[in-house]
Amino acid sequence: MKEEQIIRELAEEAISENNSLFLVDVKVKGNTGNQKVLVFVDGDEGISIDECSRISRKIGSELEEADFFSGKYTLEVSSPGLDFPITLHRQYMKNVGRILDVEMTTGTKEEGELLEVNNDAIVLKGKKENRSLKFEEIKQSKVKVSFK
Template sequence: MEEERKIRTLAEKAISESDELFIVDVKVKGNSGNQKVLVFVDGDNGISIDACSKISRMVGAEMEEEDFMPGKYTLEVSSPGLDYPLTLHRQYVKNVGRSLVVETLEGTNIEGELLKVGKDEIFLKGPAEKRSIKFEEIKQSKVKVSFK
């Protein structure tokens, strides 16, 4: 979607001074004239509310100046949260040591501790074995939330 591409460009500009922050996703939901713009930003060491607010102000000001969103809209800038699937290599690296649930393209769910992230694959330690899974075989990965 053209609007999402433009908003991503604005968000990338807003974080350009930080090597630590990265854009995970940009989504525009709703109907023209009443839309919700979601910008998901993360950092190698997490992201603060203050950083999200700063990015939101910068992106919002640019969106108003360029006036490319017709009608009214709501802009939300936040971290993706634990229930959001991992989509970027950088997210996997950030989550080494955590438990993941990986759904393969074949429909198999594999749980295990993320031991290492390679260029083309991840390495998990499950209850019985260690195994590697190629990124191209992964449909979706999520951090397994544990309340201990």
């Protein structure tokens, strides 16, 4: 979608001054005149509310200046949250040491501590032996939330 690509470029520009930040996803939902723009940004050490606010102001002012949306819209800039799937190599790197639930393209599920991230695979700690899972075989990964 063209809208999402333009907003993605604005978001990349807004985070460019902080090398520890990276763009995870951009979604535009709703109908013309009542749209919701969701921008998900993360950082190698997380992201603060102040940083999200700064990015939101920058993107918002660019959208207003360009009169990008006809009608009203809502812009939300936030971190992806724990229930959001891990999609980027950099997100995997950030989560080394955490327990992942991994759904494979075959439909099988894997769970284990993320030990290592390579260019083409991740390594999960297994009960008997460690397992290497290629990115191309992973449908979705999520950090397992533990309330111990």
